[in-house]
Amino acid sequence: MTSKPDFIVIEGPIGVGKTTLAKKLAESFNSDVLLEGVDENPFIERFYQDPRSAALQTQLFFLFQRARQMQELRQADLFRPVRVADFIMEKDRLFAELTLDEEEFKLYEQVYQHVTIDAPSPDLVIYLQAPVDILLKRVAKRGRGYERNLDSRYLERLVESYTRFFYDYAQSPLLIVNAAELDLAENESDYVLLLEQIQKTRSGRHYFNPAPIAI
Secondary structure: OOOOEEEEEEEEOOOHHHHHHHHHHHHHHEEEOOOOHHHOOHHHHHHOOOHHHHHHHHHHHHHHHHHHHHHHHHOOOOOOOOOEEOOOOOHHHHHHHHOOOHHHHHHHHHHHHOOOOOOOOEEEEEEEEHHHHHHHHHHHHHOOOOHHHHHHHHHHHHHHHHHHHHOOOOOOOOOEEEEEOOOOOOOOHHHHHHHHHHHHOOOOEEOOOOOOOOO
């Protein structure tokens, strides 16, 4: 096996499979895993019910939560064990741009600049992509109650935001994965194919687009 990156991040829109892949990679690499605590956010259900009334509270909670996790990662870096995360710090601002009004975003920006100054850069970012219809099916399958109110138009805007963000992304090596045909939760062969590609990706921008298996 080739050497592993010290800090791997998986990103992509809601329902694409970030957490599933993060957990599997952490198991394969015998590493720590940092997961978004979505269910820990006391405002998340209110946000899905009425986005305008709870957007700022929801976003600030996520910002402080993610900043704390990144700070703990940096402070615990003495022996540089491999770590896998299902979020990148910059994603917080991406969501804020979608959910906050102009005045709220100005306030958010001031806070963001202060709390993210020491966020470590990933050694590899894995960006999972899938069409909105597939994302909606996966969200429905996992059965989180508050996600029943997920607006498909919001998800479409989120997918577009991720596309724009990663179009120019160059801060870390990037592997862009077409996850539409991948079943990382239940198909081990899909995961093994992706793992092989991850182990080969060390610099630059790469694409992984597995063809569906004919039956």
